[in-house]
Amino acid sequence: MAEPRLPESLIQSLGEQLTPVRRLPPAWLRTLGWLLAVAVIAAGLLMHYGAGPMMHRWSAAPDIAIAGVGAVITAVSAAWAAFTLGVPGRSWRWVWLPLPSLLLWVGASGLGCMRDWLGPTAHIAKFNEASDCLIFIISLSVPLSALLIWLLRRACPLRPVLAAIMIGLASAAASAALLEICHAFAVAATDLLTHAMAVAIVVLVNAVMGGRLLQPALK
Amino acid sequence: MSDAAAPDGDTQERQRAAWMAAAQGGDRRAYERVLAASVPLIRAAARRQGVVVDQLDDVVQETLLTVHRVRHTYDPSRSYDAWLSALASRRAIDALRSQGRRGSREVHDELAYDTHADADDATAAAEREQEAGRLREAIASLPPGQREAIEQLGLKERSLAEVSAETGRQTGALKVNLHRALKALRARFHGEP
Structure with missing residues (x-):
């Protein structure tokens, strides 16, 4: 059976409009580009605060270091998943990639929190200190999310909300990891709650806005 | 192939x-x-x-x-x-x-059709005029490229070559604009946002 004429005429007209295109760089390369921006911010914070206080806290409570490593791996894997989800045909199961490191991050943070409950010798975050953490994470997540969205502008995520959740998770995890450099105190219940709230806000805002920001090609 | x-x-x-x-x-x-x-x-x-x-x-x-x-x-x-x-x-x-x-809209239309009294000729003519007015309005609201394509190729039934020569647009662009215009009009008259 002959195909209908409509596709034939459309194919011909699309052929007439064909121009060479620049392929989307691989997901790992775009992840690396975003991590470069995170590394620049980290270098700036290290120059300002020095690595001493962070190392001191880490040696006193290794679980904080483990939580920090978990946050860094979560940022890397969530960004990678976001870029991969921007390519049609790739599996949505990439959203599970950041899960192990997310569990490590949350688990190690919770362990630090329990330690403070059992033997509260460390400096416990007061409300205003905890709210500083909230402001730090959210205000740093905004430009980091914006950069990820900009890097995804030529992509075509067919599940934009999942991609947006990955963007939110990557930027919130990177912000929380960067906060480790200038954190003045050990993780406690109030601080952990603030961190969780900040991460949730960043992920939620990204999820709500994701559909509108991430699919210009499908409109 | x-x-x-x-x-x-x-x-x-x-x-x-x-x-x-x-x-x-x-x-x-x-x-x-x-x-x-x-x-x-x-x-x-x-x-x-x-x-x-x-x-x-x-x-x-x-x-x-x-x-x-x-x-x-x-x-x-x-x-x-x-x-x-x-x-x-x-x-x-x-x-x-x-x-x-x-x-979901067409179900309502069907019900309305079944229960509506037969219209007389004058009413039918007025409805046709109203529909034509809606179509003119919908075409006027299209982006310039799509409006031009539907007016020249669809309404005036001119050839692609003629329109291309007159407007300086590529025939491929005209065809794509026509497809998009038809899609937009279909969406509008089928009650999509």
Whole structure:
């Protein structure tokens, strides 16, 4: 059976409009580009605060270091998943990639929190200190999310909300990891709650806005 | 694509991937071949999603336009068929959603038709005039390129070559504008947002 004429005429007209295109760089390369921006911010914070206080806290409570490593791996894997989800045909199961490191991050943070409950010798975050953490994470997540969205502008995520959740998770995890450099105190219940709230806000805002920001090609 | 050679599915898929890779570099012949070879795959993906036969052409058209817009996202080291099927499935779901919206309105229209008293000739003429007015209004609200395409090619029934010569636009651009205008008008008169 002959195909209908409509596709034939459309194919011909699309052929007439064909121009060479620049392929989307691989997901790992775009992840690396975003991590470069995170590394620049980290270098700036290290120059300002020095690595001493962070190392001191880490040696006193290794679980904080483990939580920090978990946050860094979560940022890397969530960004990678976001870029991969921007390519049609790739599996949505990439959203599970950041899960192990997310569990490590949350688990190690919770362990630090329990330690403070059992033997509260460390400096416990007061409300205003905890709210500083909230402001730090959210205000740093905004430009980091914006950069990820900009890097995804030529992509075509067919599940934009999942991609947006990955963007939110990557930027919130990177912000929380960067906060480790200038954190003045050990993780406690109030601080952990603030961190969780900040991460949730960043992920939620990204999820709500994701559909509108991430699919210009499908409109 | 000719069926005479009848290469196996794997070879065919590799061929489509190679054509698309060449198309990304600007090879028009390869592009037209891969798009033509994509039509049955798009139809199959749409049917899998439950699209009815009447709507298959719409899904094919929308998917081909999407492929054109996002062709830079195809990675030649990966499956072309998986990339295309994902786009076709998405467009099929869009079509089913818009059909669902239309369907809910059409039920009301049918009820109204059954219960409405027969209109006299004067009323029917007034309704026709109203519909023509709505159509004129809808055409006027289209973007300039689409309005021009539908007025010149659709209403005045002039040839592509004539319109192209007069407006200086490429025939391909005129055809795509006509497709988009028809889609926008269909959406408007079927009650979609």
